[in-house]
Amino acid sequence: MSAGLTTSASGETAHTLILVGLILQGIQVAIVLGIGFLVVLAPGLGGIIFGAAAIGILWIVLVYSFSYRRTEEGDYEGARTPTLVFGILSLLGLGLISGILYLVAYSKLGDAIDETTDVTPPWNPPAPISGMKYCPACGRPSPSSSRYCQSCGARFL
Numbered sequence: 001m002s003a004g005l006t007t008s009a010s011g012e013t014a015h016t017l018i019l020v021g022l023i024l025q026g027i028q029v030a031i032v033l034g035i036g037f038l039v040v041l042a043p044g045l046g047g048i049i050f051g052a053a054a055i056g057i058l059w060i061v062l063v064y065s066f067s068y069r070r071t072e073e074g075d076y077e078g079a080r081t082p083t084l085v086f087g088i089l090s091l092l093g094l095g096l097i098s099g100i101l102y103l104v105a106y107s108k109l110g111d112a113i114d115e116t117t118d119v120t121p122p123w124n125p126p127a128p129i130s131g132m133k134y135c136p137a138c139g140r141p142s143p144s145s146s147r148y149c150q151s152c153g154a155r156f157l
């Protein structure tokens with residue numbers, strides 16, 4: 001089983017955090033659009049506001065596809081870096097609360113990766129056999145008299 005295909009509690013938390021961040025920014029865009037409609041009769045200002053709203057919608061599509069969808073699919077590794085970038089950019093922009101949510105989600109995604117990564121036990125060397133020595137390169141035994149590893153050919157010191 002590889003990392004990312006299993007769901008984890010932290011992954012679920014990250015998923016929810018990103019969703020709330022998206023909803024908040026969606027509301028912001030809706031407000032900006034609403035203002036745009038109100039001032040649509042003032043052409044210059046309306047254009048600027050619709051431009052801002054268009055950027056906001058593009059942003060939400062980006063967060064949705066790179067953070068939200070990937071987290072939903074259990075691709076925590078793939079969602080993690082975009083979520084960090086979205087968090088920082090949101091903090092720099094107007095989305096303070098969303099930015100914090102994304103950054104918390106980013107750290108939760110890190111936990112989720114840990115939780116879903118298979119913990120493989122450290123490689124255990126075989127029990128020493130008398131009359132054998134162990135290759136420093138591959139760890140396999142060879143007779144004590146040999147000058148080269150019988151498994152990989154590395155030279156013994």
Ligand SMILES: [Zn+2]
Pocket residue numbers: 135136137138139140149150151152153154
């Ligand atoms: Zn060897």
